[in-house]
Amino acid sequence: MAQALLQTPSPLLPTQGAPRQAAWNAKPPHLAFEAFEGLAPEPDSAQAPVPALADPSVFDEITAGLLQQPATISPKYFYDQLGSELFESITRLPEYYPTRTEHAVMQQHAAAIADAVGHGRTLIELGAGNCEKARTLCRTLAPACFVGVDISADFLHDAVARMREEFPGMDARAVGADMTRGVTLPADIPRTGRLVFYPGSSIGNFDPPHALMLLEQMRDLVDGEGEPHANGGLLIGIDLPKDVDVLEAAYDDAAGVTAAFNLNVLTHVNRLIGSNFDPAQWRHLAFFNTLQSRIEMHLQAMSPLQVRWQGGGVRDFAAGECIHTENSYKYTLPVFTDMLARAGFSRAQAWTDPRGWFAVVHAQP
Ligand code: AVJ
Numbered sequence: 001m002a003q004a005l006l007q008t009p010s011p012l013l014p015t016q017g018a019p020r021q022a023a024w025n026a027k028p029p030h031l032a033f034e035a036f037e038g039l040a041p042e043p044d045s046a047q048a049p050v051p052a053l054a055d056p057s058v059f060d061e062i063t064a065g066l067l068q069q070p071a072t073i074s075p076k077y078f079y080d081q082l083g084s085e086l087f088e089s090i091t092r093l094p095e096y097y098p099t100r101t102e103h104a105v106m107q108q109h110a111a112a113i114a115d116a117v118g119h120g121r122t123l124i125e126l127g128a129g130n131c132e133k134a135r136t137l138c139r140t141l142a143p144a145c146f147v148g149v150d151i152s153a154d155f156l157h158d159a160v161a162r163m164r165e166e167f168p169g170m171d172a173r174a175v176g177a178d179m180t181r182g183v184t185l186p187a188d189i190p191r192t193g194r195l196v197f198y199p200g201s202s203i204g205n206f207d208p209p210h211a212l213m214l215l216e217q218m219r220d221l222v223d224g225e226g227e228p229h230a231n232g233g234l235l236i237g238i239d240l241p242k243d244v245d246v247l248e249a250a251y252d253d254a255a256g257v258t259a260a261f262n263l264n265v266l267t268h269v270n271r272l273i274g275s276n277f278d279p280a281q282w283r284h285l286a287f288f289n290t291l292q293s294r295i296e297m298h299l300q301a302m303s304p305l306q307v308r309w310q311g312g313g314v315r316d317f318a319a320g321e322c323i324h325t326e327n328s329y330k331y332t333l334p335v336f337t338d339m340l341a342r343a344g345f346s347r348a349q350a351w352t353d354p355r356g357w358f359a360v361v362h363a364q365p
Contacts, residue, residue: 054272075326079152080268086261095249101358109351131159145171201239204329215343241330251286259284274310298322
């Protein structure tokens with residue numbers, strides 16, 4: 001059933017088409033736009049060049065979200081080049097405990113984790129970003145092959161190039177893909193001995209039903225696509241519930257880096273759909289929703305606003321109205337282990353830090 005999700009079109013997981021791939025590799029449209037403007041000192045708006053926008057599926061997804069009540073923008077659009085850099089800065093903030101806590105758990109339990117997952121595998125990191133976490137893992141696991149998958153393709157390519165330098169014997173690949181649309185690996189990636197690594201508690205960005213579907217896809221990915229004795233595994237980071245003040249500070253830091261990260265999504269969306277968001281008219285909100293056990297991030301309009309985008313789309317916002325940009329679910333271990341079981345994983349093993357703030361979980365189909 002989950003296998004079908006990788007290939008069957010559905011609202012959550014549209015098929016992966018060639019045009020989208022081209023869009024990832026294209027030059028950022030705003031660069032071409034600015035260069036052109038530089039040649040024409042007083043661009044007439046009627047004649048201004050129309051920048052190349054995102055492919056239709058991205059355009060449709062974003063504009064549909066903006067027209068929802070309340071408006072939403074998927075958190076995956078945080079990660080343009082600047083957004084990926086801002087996220088890297090977040091991971092170094094004193095308030096943002098997840099990255100360093102996960103790192104400490106992996107260091108503390110390195111031997112046990114290596115024992116559980118096994119050496120010499122094909123390591124597939126989802127949402128690889130700067131590949132920093134995989135780098136540490138590669139030192140202990142010495143995988144024959146590493147595949148970094150990330151939506152921010154240029155950022156990922158640089159990171160994978162650095163992996164090749166540090167591990168010359170390892171076959172390191174970069175796959176620029178939106179994993180929520182299903183990941184297709186290059187055909188020559190070994191089907192057995194796969195370890196999917198999904199660190200950072202990024203699974204928390206998805207609503208539980210969607211998270212379950214993604215876990216099912218990961219199970220299929222490591223299941224060797226029907227190959228017997230695939231001997232695959234999943235190593236995943238989970239942020240656990242904790243004191244609300246600790247949680248909220250992590251998503252609303254004193255230096256304002258998370259605010260800048262949240263607001264940057266508007267600039268990115270402007271490039272993707274040709275909209276006219278002015279980030280200065282919005283403010284960052286982050287709070288813990290106890291009932292749903294999730295941090296919510298929103299952007300709040302500071303005055304009545306109208307936003308327009310290419311093709312004649314328009315959305316009015318009242319003062320105080322919000323765009324929901326992110327959820328970050330905090331699962332307890334029993335709840336998460338149950339979700340793993342429903343996704344077809346068993347033999348779950350978890351390691352945590354002394355305060356019980358973050359867990360690294362290994363499971364096998
Ligand atoms: C990358 C999803 C793990 O939810 O903690 C950090 C993203 N958002 N600060 C998280 C994020 C705001 C992060 N993940």
